[in-house]
Amino acid sequence: xxxxxxxxxxxxxxxxxxxxxxxxxxxxxxxxxxxxxxxxxxxxxxxxxxxxxxxxxxxxxxxxxxxxxxxxxxxxxxxxxxxxxxxxxxxxxxxxxxxxxxxxxxxxxxxxxxxxxxxxxxxxxxxxxxxxxxxxxxxxxxxxxxxxxxxxxxxxxxxxxxxxxxxxxxxxxxxxxxxxxxxxxxxxxxxxxxxxxxxxxxxxxxxxxxxxxxxxxxxxxxxxxxxxxxxxxxxxxxxxxxxxxxxxxxxxxxxxxxxxxxxxxxxxxxxxxxxxxxxxxxxxxxxxxxxxxxxxxxxxxxxxxxxxxxxxxxxxxxxxxxxxxxxxxxxxxxxxxxxxxxxxxxxxxxxxxxxxxxxxxxxxxxxxxxxxxxxxxxxxxxxxxxxxxxxxxxxxxxxxxxxxxxxxxxxxxxxxxxxxxxxxxxxxxxxxxxxxxxxxxxxxxxxxxxxxx
Amino acid sequence: xxxxxxxxxxxxxxxxxxxxxxxxxxxxxxxxxxxxxxxxxxxxxxxxxxxxxxxxxxxxxxxxxxxxxxxxxxxxxxxxxxxxxxxxxxxxxxxxxxxxxxxxxxxxxxxxxxxxxxxxxxxxxxxxxxxxxxxxxxxxxxxxxxxxxxxxxxxxxxxxxxxxxxxxxxxxxxxxxxxxxxxxxxxxxxxxxxxxxxxxxxxxxxxxxxxxxxxxxxxxxxxxxxxxxxxxxxxxxxxxxxxxxxxxxxxxxxxxxxxxxxxxxxxxxxxxxxxxxxxxxxxxxxxxxxxxxxxxxxxxxxxxxxxxxxxxxxxxxxxxxxxxxxxxxxxxxxxxxxxxxxxxxxxxxxxxxxxxxxxxxxxxxxxxxxxxxxxxxxxxxxxxxxxxxxxxxxxxxxxxxxxxxxxxxxxxxxxxxxxxxxxxxxxxxxxxxxxxxxxxxxxxxxxxxxxxxxxxxxxxxxx
Numbered sequence: 001x002x003x004x005x006x007x008x009x010x011x012x013x014x015x016x017x018x019x020x021x022x023x024x025x026x027x028x029x030x031x032x033x034x035x036x037x038x039x040x041x042x043x044x045x046x047x048x049x050x051x052x053x054x055x056x057x058x059x060x061x062x063x064x065x066x067x068x069x070x071x072x073x074x075x076x077x078x079x080x081x082x083x084x085x086x087x088x089x090x091x092x093x094x095x096x097x098x099x100x101x102x103x104x105x106x107x108x109x110x111x112x113x114x115x116x117x118x119x120x121x122x123x124x125x126x127x128x129x130x131x132x133x134x135x136x137x138x139x140x141x142x143x144x145x146x147x148x149x150x151x152x153x154x155x156x157x158x159x160x161x162x163x164x165x166x167x168x169x170x171x172x173x174x175x176x177x178x179x180x181x182x183x184x185x186x187x188x189x190x191x192x193x194x195x196x197x198x199x200x201x202x203x204x205x206x207x208x209x210x211x212x213x214x215x216x217x218x219x220x221x222x223x224x225x226x227x228x229x230x231x232x233x234x235x236x237x238x239x240x241x242x243x244x245x246x247x248x249x250x251x252x253x254x255x256x257x258x259x260x261x262x263x264x265x266x267x268x269x270x271x272x273x274x275x276x277x278x279x280x281x282x283x284x285x286x287x288x289x290x291x292x293x294x295x296x297x298x299x300x301x302x303x304x305x306x307x308x309x310x311x312x313x314x315x316x317x318x319x320x321x322x323x324x325x326x327x328x329x330x331x332x333x334x335x336x337x338x339x340x341x342x343x344x345x346x347x348x349x350x351x352x353x354x355x356x357x358x359x360x361x362x363x364x365x366x367x368x369x370x371x372x373x374x375x376x377x378x379x380x381x382x383x384x385x386x387x388x389x390x391x392x393x394x395x396x397x398x399x400x401x402x403x404x405x406x407x408x409x410x411x412x413x414x415x416x417x418x419x420x421x422x423x424x425x426x427x428x429x430x431x432x433x434x435x436x437x438x439x440x441x442x443x444x445x446x447x448x449x450x451x452x453x
Numbered sequence: 454x455x456x457x458x459x460x461x462x463x464x465x466x467x468x469x470x471x472x473x474x475x476x477x478x479x480x481x482x483x484x485x486x487x488x489x490x491x492x493x494x495x496x497x498x499x500x501x502x503x504x505x506x507x508x509x510x511x512x513x514x515x516x517x518x519x520x521x522x523x524x525x526x527x528x529x530x531x532x533x534x535x536x537x538x539x540x541x542x543x544x545x546x547x548x549x550x551x552x553x554x555x556x557x558x559x560x561x562x563x564x565x566x567x568x569x570x571x572x573x574x575x576x577x578x579x580x581x582x583x584x585x586x587x588x589x590x591x592x593x594x595x596x597x598x599x600x601x602x603x604x605x606x607x608x609x610x611x612x613x614x615x616x617x618x619x620x621x622x623x624x625x626x627x628x629x630x631x632x633x634x635x636x637x638x639x640x641x642x643x644x645x646x647x648x649x650x651x652x653x654x655x656x657x658x659x660x661x662x663x664x665x666x667x668x669x670x671x672x673x674x675x676x677x678x679x680x681x682x683x684x685x686x687x688x689x690x691x692x693x694x695x696x697x698x699x700x701x702x703x704x705x706x707x708x709x710x711x712x713x714x715x716x717x718x719x720x721x722x723x724x725x726x727x728x729x730x731x732x733x734x735x736x737x738x739x740x741x742x743x744x745x746x747x748x749x750x751x752x753x754x755x756x757x758x759x760x761x762x763x764x765x766x767x768x769x770x771x772x773x774x775x776x777x778x779x780x781x782x783x784x785x786x787x788x789x790x791x792x793x794x795x796x797x798x799x800x801x802x803x804x805x806x807x808x809x810x811x812x813x814x815x816x817x818x819x820x821x822x823x824x825x826x827x828x829x830x831x832x833x834x835x836x837x838x839x840x841x842x843x844x845x846x847x848x849x850x851x852x853x854x855x856x857x858x859x860x861x862x863x864x865x866x867x868x869x870x871x872x873x874x875x876x877x878x879x880x881x882x883x884x885x886x887x888x889x890x891x892x893x894x895x896x897x898x899x900x901x902x903x904x905x906x907x908x909x910x911x912x913x914x915x916x
Contacts, residue, residue: 060788060892061788064786064788064874065786154785154786155785155786155787155788156785156786156787156791156856157787157788157789157790157791158788187791187800187801187802187803188800188802188803188804189803189804190802190804190806
């Protein structure tokens with residue numbers, strides 16, 4: 001799904017150009033080349049225990065301040081100069097609340113990345129650094145001083161754009177970092193002033209509700225999850241005889257079965273969401289995506305002809321595991337620990353649940369109504385066939401990595417899902433009324449026939 | 454049961470395959486184009502025509518009720534009323550509603566209204582193009598009056614829509630909208646050269662020419678050469694480079710009594726000239742850059758409009774004694790100018806660095822003035838002289854500083870400005886000039902130039 005597995009979005013490289021590039025990207029792709037000297041991007045992931053920092057430092061600028069000829073073979077800079085680079089960075093990055101008792105700066109990883117921004121002109125290499133700022137005991141991560149002058153101590157016009165990518169306690173969990181300021185030489189004094197990070201006071205409650213909202217967003221945009229569960233529920237109200245879906249099994253039967261399936265799915269994805277968020281398992285995203293598409297296909301076929309009648313809960317549980325792994329992808333780059341993580345998983349999961357219940361509440365009653373008419377079998381089979389086509393489209397898309405007609409059309413169509421649900425509602429009511437009338441007519445005819453005879 | 458499942462899957466796969474395979478085609482159609490309404494009264498004409506002046510333009514005629522059919526180009530329809538113009542339908546494809554485009558060309562033989570009776574898709578109507586009397590003659594005016602006259606003459610060639618895009622409010626936000634980057638209109642205001650007809654572009658350039666110097670490699674000639682150099686970058690790198698992305702814009706209505714600003718520029722050029730009550734009150738911010746820094750055009754002419762700027766700065770530094778050079782040198786490196794839009798907050802450093810001009814030898818002092826003149830003299834000679842007087846009077850409190858230039862030695866002009874980050878700054882009570890060598894973007898093996906010319910007290914004057 002487009003929105004479900006977003007790769008962490010890169011920050012724009014060019015100060016001021018941020019809005020311009022957005023504008024260009026939207027309206028005139030390809031005509032925006034730029035060559036203002038590139039700045040550093042600093043992305044902060046703030047939680048209660050530490051501040052995780054990602055730096056994106058352009059090599060042409062770093063070469064000037066690191067004073068070594070690193071531009072010659074940029075691909076191998078980390079291998080060649082790793083330790084010296086670490087020393088250099090540590091000498092120019094300090095964080096503290098009390099200057100005499102600075103925080104630990106722990107460099108987690110460094111790697112080279114080729115700048116791939118088509119819009120900003122020719123690609124250039126950048127050094128990506130992941131580091132953690134670890135406060136002293138009982139010190140707050142929300143308000144501290146960042147004394148940072150990497151590159152800028154030497155390159156007078158260089159600037160560093162500081163953005164908060166994740167701020168758990170404020171419910172900011174986003175792929176679009178929020179710019180909080182610029183570290184650069186103060187033009188009046190020509191010095192680099194220590195930069196104060198001062199985030200709005202947050203709370204665990206805000207973090208929790210932020211995760212809840214994110215969970216809801218995920219289901220709203222992750223149409224494949226919904227399609228899976230709805231398709232699985234589609235024939236749940238029907239009885240099976242002779243290995244065929246037959247007639248409506250009554251209200252009690254329906255509700256019981258619906259609840260069983262939903263609960264199994266929920267338990268399944270909750271377990272793997274937790275496991276995934278803890279980072280205990282790492283399964284390639286593409287593989288998970290493909291299995292999810294397969295799960296949709298399987299439930300569509302089951303809706304046409306019962307494959308695993310009576311064992312739906314195991315299927316729901318099994319595929320729930322897979323869907324949960326997909327949900328957990330989102331939580332992984334929040335760098336959350338202990339209590340935050342527990343609250344996050346809970347909030348996120350509840351958000352997913354709330355949205356799921358809302359969508360099920362909006363669709364399933366119509367299935368129950370329709371399943372009481374004799375047209376339901378046709379409706380069910382047509383719907384399931386369409387879903388299976390969509391699923392195959394998605395499988396192909398996810399295997400090949402390219403969109404195709406079916407997957408593109410599905411993605412577009414699903415943008416209109418609220419209208420589709422409304423249509424479903426009207427359609428089911430029409431069917432129901434039609435069925436009642438026919439039934440009455442038949443009964444009336446029978447009465448007349450009886451009277452006459 | 455198993456057979457059923459297999460059947461199910463197979464049919465789903467086959468159907469999906471068919472859908473994917475049928476992605477294209479279904480285009481051959483013989484239906485003719487029809488529309489239910491043509492609205493000539495809402496026609497948009499790209500530009501006003503002028504008597505006896507060759508005209509090219511387009512007319513967009515809105516329609517509704519189109520039947521989604523493609524139509525081919527039409528044959529020329531001659532104008533009535535004012536004759537001499539023809540309108541030709543351009544090929545296209547109908548949507549449910551949209552506009553037909555007619556290309557209009559020819560030379561109008563009288564002034565007034567040229568009418569075109571058109572018939573399309575079962576509907577007919579008639580649209581008109583206004584033909585002005587002979588274009589305004591500004592040759593008798595001089596100075597700011599001439600700039601204003603030419604600005605009005607340019608405006609007269611534009612459609613009302615174009616006029617609305619080119620005359621904007623004079624405020625700080627609009628005034629600050631200039632850039633060194635090849636970002637066309639997305640980082641600038643006004644009209645792009647590429648959107649203008651030949652006659653309109655000529656009229657636009659006449660305004661710029663009147664406001665700038667007539668000397669070779671200065672003023673207007675320098676602007677044209679930088680503009681042209683972008684076509685070299687376009688040929689080498691494509692994308693957003695090219696003379697057509699340059700723009701012209703008026704902030705405020707051009708007049709000899711009120712206050713207004715002429716903005717023109719594009720990649721590697723920004724001109725911002727403010728007029729108030731008939732005189733030039735600000736000639737900054739101004740920016741010039743050049744890549745490649747020298748090239749030869751098809752006629753064999755060497756194009757290097759910033760060579761004299763580089764020479765003037767190099768001569769200036771070379772005329773410093775070794776001791777003076779040591780005092781002028783500042784620490785740190787520069788990868789670009791400081792006062793370029795976007796790289797600063799537009800705040801000038803409050804402390805001047807380097808060497809004070811009053812402490813230099815008289816030869817060196819004269820060379821500082823010569824270097825300044827290379828930027829100031831880009832303006833029309835009258836305003837240039839007025840501004841040179843201001844800057845000359847402030848010369849003794851002006852500072853010169855430079856960074857990098859590690860090969861630079863006293864007495865050798867050619868030893869300066871040879872590699873990336875070689876940088877110089879002239880910073881006076883008013884004047885601010887920076888000039889820098891940067892690694893090329895399209896030609897990374899060469900250096901290229903960036904420069905800015907600002908004024909501490911006159912940038913965005915009064916805004």
